[in-house]
Amino acid sequence: MHQVRIGIIGVxxxxxxxxxxxxxxxxxxxxxxxxxxxxxxxxxxxxxxxKESVKVFSDEDAFFESGLVDAVIIATPHYDxxxxxxxxxxxxxxxxxxxxxxxxxxxxxEMNEAAEKSGKVFSIMYNQRTNPLYQKVRDLIQAGELGEIxxxxxxxxxxxxxxxYYDSGGWRATWSGEGGGVLINQCPHQLDLWQWxxxxxxxxxxxxxxxxxYRDIEVEDDVTAYAEYENGAxxxxxxxxxxxxxxxxxxxxxxxxxVVIENGELDFWRLRVSEPQFNREYKGGFGAPxxxxxxxxxxxxxTAHRGITQNFVHAILEGASLIAHGEEGIxxxxxxxxxxxxxxxxxxxxxxxDENLYYELLQEKIASSTSDKCTKSIPLNVEGTH
Amino acid sequence: MHQVRIGIIGVxxxxxxxxxxxxxxxxxxxxxxxxxxxxxxxxxxxxxxxKESVKVFSDEDAFFESGLVDAVIIATPHYDxxxxxxxxxxxxxxxxxxxxxxxxxxxxxEMNEAAEKSGKVFSIMYNQRTNPLYQKVRDLIQAGELGEIxxxxxxxxxxxxxxxYYDSGGWRATWSGEGGGVLINQCPHQLDLWQWxxxxxxxxxxxxxxxxxYRDIEVEDDVTAYAEYENGAxxxxxxxxxxxxxxxxxxxxxxxxxVVIENGELDFWRLRVSEPQFNREYKGGFGAPxxxxxxxxxxxxxTAHRGITQNFVHAILEGASLIAHGEEGIxxxxxxxxxxxxxxxxxxxxxxxDENLYYELLQEKIASSTSDKCTKSIPLNVEGTH
Numbered sequence: 207m208h209q210v211r212i213g214i215i216g217v218x219x220x221x222x223x224x225x226x227x228x229x230x231x232x233x234x235x236x237x238x239x240x241x242x243x244x245x246x247x248x249x250x251x252x253x254x255x256x257k258e259s260v261k262v263f264s265d266e267d268a269f270f271e272s273g274l275v276d277a278v279i280i281a282t283p284h285y286d287x288x289x290x291x292x293x294x295x296x297x298x299x300x301x302x303x304x305x306x307x308x309x310x311x312x313x314x315x316e317m318n319e320a321a322e323k324s325g326k327v328f329s330i331m332y333n334q335r336t337n338p339l340y341q342k343v344r345d346l347i348q349a350g351e352l353g354e355i356x357x358x359x360x361x362x363x364x365x366x367x368x369x370x371y372y373d374s375g376g377w378r379a380t381w382s383g384e385g386g387g388v389l390i391n392q393c394p395h396q397l398d399l400w401q402w403x404x405x406x407x408x409x410x411x412x413x414x415x416x417x418x419x420y421r422d423i424e425v426e427d428d429v430t431a432y433a434e435y436e437n438g439a440x441x442x443x444x445x446x447x448x449x450x451x452x453x454x455x456x457x458x459x460x461x462x463x464x465v466v467i468e469n470g471e472l473d474f475w476r477l478r479v480s481e482p483q484f485n486r487e488y489k490g491g492f493g494a495p496x497x498x499x500x501x502x503x504x505x506x507x508x509t510a511h512r513g514i515t516q517n518f519v520h521a522i523l524e525g526a527s528l529i530a531h532g533e534e535g536i537x538x539x540x541x542x543x544x545x546x547x548x549x550x551x552x553x554x555x556x557x558x559x560d561e562n563l564y565y566e567l568l569q570e571k572i573a574s575s576t577s578d579k580c581t582k583s584i585p586l587n588v589e590g591t592h
Numbered sequence: 593m594h595q596v597r598i599g600i601i602g603v604x605x606x607x608x609x610x611x612x613x614x615x616x617x618x619x620x621x622x623x624x625x626x627x628x629x630x631x632x633x634x635x636x637x638x639x640x641x642x643k644e645s646v647k648v649f650s651d652e653d654a655f656f657e658s659g660l661v662d663a664v665i666i667a668t669p670h671y672d673x674x675x676x677x678x679x680x681x682x683x684x685x686x687x688x689x690x691x692x693x694x695x696x697x698x699x700x701x702e703m704n705e706a707a708e709k710s711g712k713v714f715s716i717m718y719n720q721r722t723n724p725l726y727q728k729v730r731d732l733i734q735a736g737e738l739g740e741i742x743x744x745x746x747x748x749x750x751x752x753x754x755x756x757y758y759d760s761g762g763w764r765a766t767w768s769g770e771g772g773g774v775l776i777n778q779c780p781h782q783l784d785l786w787q788w789x790x791x792x793x794x795x796x797x798x799x800x801x802x803x804x805x806y807r808d809i810e811v812e813d814d815v816t817a818y819a820e821y822e823n824g825a826x827x828x829x830x831x832x833x834x835x836x837x838x839x840x841x842x843x844x845x846x847x848x849x850x851v852v853i854e855n856g857e858l859d860f861w862r863l864r865v866s867e868p869q870f871n872r873e874y875k876g877g878f879g880a881p882x883x884x885x886x887x888x889x890x891x892x893x894x895t896a897h898r899g900i901t902q903n904f905v906h907a908i909l910e911g912a913s914l915i916a917h918g919e920e921g922i923x924x925x926x927x928x929x930x931x932x933x934x935x936x937x938x939x940x941x942x943x944x945x946d947e948n949l950y951y952e953l954l955q956e957k958i959a960s961s962t963s964d965k966c967t968k969s970i971p972l973n974v975e976g977t978h
Contacts, residue, residue: 356835359747361843366880368871412798414818414826421871430826432800432816440800440816442828449742449845450870451861451883453852457747459835466839475837484836485754485807494752497837 210300210519213240213275215290216282217252218375220304220331224279227512229257236519242269270297277327277522279515280304283377284384284391288313295324302518304331305394307535309385310543310568312561314535321532328532329518334395335402335529336513338506339472343458343465344403346474346502353462353480355404358433358441364452365392365445369421379423381571387417387425388447389542398530398538400443404458407537408433408441410556413545420448424575431545443541463497474500596686596905599626599661601676602668603638604761606690606717610665613898615643622905628655656683663713663908665901666690669763670770670777674699681710688904690717691780693921695771696929696954698947700921707918714918715904720781721788721915722899724892725858729844729851730789732860732888739848739866741790744819744827750838751778751831755807765809767957773803773811774833775928784916784924786829790844793923794819794827796942799931806834810961817931829927849883860886 212228214221221241228238241256242263243249249264256262263269270293277300280290288308291301301321307330308314321328334340346352365388377383384390389397401407413431420427427448433441446452455468463476477484477495484495509516513529520526543564544555550567598614600607607627614624627642628649629635635650642648649655656679663686666676674694677687687707693716694700707714720726732738751774763769770776775783787793799817806813813834819827832838841854849862863870863881870881895902899915906912929950930941936953 357749357830357832359830361745363743363845368874368876368879370875371877374877412800414798414820416824416826419824428826430818430828432818434800438802438805440802440814442816442830444743444745444828446743448867449850450863450867450880451850453843453845453850455841457839459749459839464835464837464839477836481834481836488754489756490754491757491760493754495836 207276207523208235210236210522211239211274211276212236213242213269213278214238215242215269215278215280216286217241217243217248218281221279221281224281224511224515225256225260228515229260232512233516233519235523236515240269240272240274242266266293270294270299275299277302277518279331284309288317291317291328292320295320295326295328298324298326300327300518300522301532302329302331302515303532303535305398305535306390306539306542307532308539309390310561310565311536311540311559312565314532314539315561317535318532327518327521327528329514329521329528330398330530330532330535331511331514332395332398332402332530332534333510333514334399336509338504338508339467339470340399340403341506342472342502342504343456343467346465347404347458347460351463351476352458352460352465353477354437355406355435355439355458355460357439357457357459358400358404359455359457360396360400360441360443361453361455362393362396362443362445363449364454365447366450366452367392367421367427367447372421372423379421379425379427381424381568381575384425385568385572386542386546387423387427388445389415389426389429389545392447393445393542394538396443396445397541398534400441400541401537402534406435406437406439407540408544408557409436410434410554411541411544411548412554413548415545415549420446424571426546426549429545431541431548433541443545472502472504474502476500593662593909594621596622596908597625597660597662598622599628599655599664600624601628601655601664601666602672603627603629603634604667607665607667610667610897610901611642611646614901615646618898619902619905621909622901626655626658626660628652652679656680656685661685663688663904665717670695674703677703677714678706681706681712681714684710684712686713686904686908687918688715688717688901689918689921691784691921692776692925692928693918694925695776696947696951697922697926697945698951700918700925701947703921704918713904713907713914715900715907715914716784716916716918716921717897717900718781718784718788718916718920719896719900720785722895724890724894725853725856726785726789727892728858728888728890729842729853732851733789733844733846734791737849737862738844738846738851739863740823741792741821741825741844741846743825743843743845744786744790745841745843746782746786746827746829747839747841748779748782748829748831749835750840751833752836752838753778753807753813753833758807758809765807765811765813767810767954767961770811771954771958772928772932773809773813774831775801775812775815775931778833779831779928780924782829782831783927784920786827786927787923788920792821792823792825793926794930794943795822796820796940797927797930797934798940799934801931801935806832812932812935815931817927817934819927829931858888858890860888862886
């Protein structure tokens with residue numbers, strides 16, 4: 207194979223965005239050959255707006271049986287990612303799933319089992335892993351430059367969403383349609399980066415979700431979560447869609463230094479000797495370890511969605527290692543599921559999460575969903591979003 | 593009275609600092625006339641180092657009966673603030689107490705009752721209330737410039753203290769000697785400012801204190817606390833003495849804007865229309881309220897301890913209003929007590945705090961204190977601390 211023929215499943219906001227850059231041949235060795243959407247209105251619009259070489263399907267089986275695609279990008283509402291991915295693997299197709307990989311970790315485990323059985327490539331659209339700032343933080347941590355991690359503090363409140371946004375898609379911000387709010391829709395990237403940069407998952411978590419606090423929605427739009435790690439580190443993750451202007455500030459402290467990302471800049475401080483060593487040797491009153499502010503070069507551009515799609519294509523054609531393997535879809539999602547579960551049970555959640563309990567309680571939320579939102583589903587302009 | 597004769601009770605680190613500026617006549621209409629300390633070694637040192645006009649007492653009753661003072665500054669270990677203040681009021685003296693006013697809120701309530709009965713002035717050394725940055729935040733909030741408060745996030749981890757610091761005074765960082773750690777010794781200012789700037793106390797709190805995590809001490813040296821308010825606002829307060837380099841970053845968001853204080857600078861953003869109004873009127877997808885970054889003039893210098901002492905003197909002589917009235921000693925302390933209590937009970941704490949439960953559990957901690965710290969108590973150089 208010299209060229210990967212890609213089909214997009216679900217052409218809402220994100221699917222449309224993927225279609226655009228694929229149609230424009232911005233991904234080397236790949237072409238957009240088919241799209242699938244179950245909305246008649248959308249299918250009509252796609253036929254009018256896509257190149258003629260792209261076949262538009264409204265029937266799922268016809269799409270899979272067409273033989274027109276080697277790989278799919280799944281950009282449907284989250285709940286459908288799992289069944290569509292599993293079906294694609296059964297058809298011998300490679301799969302790139304939009305984030306979140308699924309709504310609950312059981313789903314993503316099944317997706318990975320299907321991927322393994324098929325031997326095909328499975329990747330997740332964790333496009334923010336291509337951001338050089340977060341790559342550098344990961345690099346600093348993994349190389350030990352920060353020392354032992356002690357505290358992670360992420361204030362990520364720049365997800366402003368109006369009521370009109372929530373009203374724009376019938377599946378949005380419902381337990382039955384989306385399986386969560388800001389955690390499942392806006393924050394999967396940060397939740398993934400949190401575990402990816404540090405290489406750590408908590409031992410337990412206590413979280414406080416507020417459901418429909420700022421908007422007429424049934425899911426969470428305001429979250430504060432506290433995590434504890436095996437090495438004694440703690441973490442706080444705060445997010446909301448209700449605030450303006452928001453903040454995106456990540457701070458990670460280790461026993462050898464500190465890193466902060468805010469306003470698109472990375473600041474790095476490094477202790478001359480580690481804090482524990484200073485503490486052992488110092489005999490005075492108010493002294494502290496000598497600290498150096500270090501300018502760290504940040505190289506490369508954020509390749510974003512295109513970067514992940516290109517890497518997916520390279521993985522298929524040349525066996526390149528994936529920036530975000532499908533197995534990694536579970537970890538960030540487990541953080542998100544744990545935040546719901548801790549709130550629902552008003553108690554600690556131990557890791558790894560009790561997947562069955564989460565699944566059961568989620569089903570209860572779905573069953574008692576009182577959502578009567580309009581089902582008008584229009585593609586939003588997603589430029590400038592992530 | 594044209595001149596307030598001040599006595600200092602307890603001449604450790606802070607008492608010594610107060611003695612210096614009073615001796616240097618830096619407080620208008622006030623003079624240092626006496627000091628009291630129960631350490632023989634300290635008394636010897638004081639006699640050698642203070643001006644001859646300052647009488648040095650080691651006997652408490654002799655000090656109170658001397659007739660040499662109109663007002664006292666209490667700078668002993670925290671537990672003794674209450675009994676000494678009450679005694680001073682009984683002697684008809686005005687009282688300025690170091691922070692924290694006491695170790696548990698019952699104590700401070702009794703102090704205030706004694707103050708009221710005596711009719712004398714009672715103030716707390718909340719010197720950071722004189723910081724123009726925090727004054728401006730209070731001003732912005734109280735004037736409604738931020739709108740309804742939604743989130744308060746204070747990351748205050750720049751309290752680095754080595755083991756040698758903790759070993760420098762036998763009372764330090766023990767339940768019996770100090771009644772707490774970073775919350776009771778380092779953070780009373782921030783806990784006070786938190787409630788003073790916002791004018792709000794939580795309805796409930798869930799906190800996670802770690803005791804002796806970084807140092808060989810029995811009290812907390814690492815804290816994360818989550819608070820909920822009646823208007824739906826939430827707050828997170830994070831502190832430790834174990835990290836370097838630390839951070840001091842306060843962010844407060846309202847439905848009309850946001851303010852951040854970090855690195856000694858105040859940043860203020862204001863929405864052109866309030867968030868709720870924008871949300872009601874906006875019909876698009878990803879839009880957000882128009883936001884203005886506003887340069888706010890910050891005027892005046894931080895007068896710090898001298899400022900509070902001068903204000904105390906003016907209150908005595910001219911009835912000036914107090915920057916920090918004794919009654920205000922309860923609120924910040926209640927936040928601190930609630931953080932302990934929530935950790936000890938591993939549960940929510942409802943406000944106002946169950947003072948009796950807190951007192952009982954604190955007594956248990958004191959009784960089971962295994963502290964065998966050395967009792968060498970040397971004044972530390974406190975320059976640059978607060």
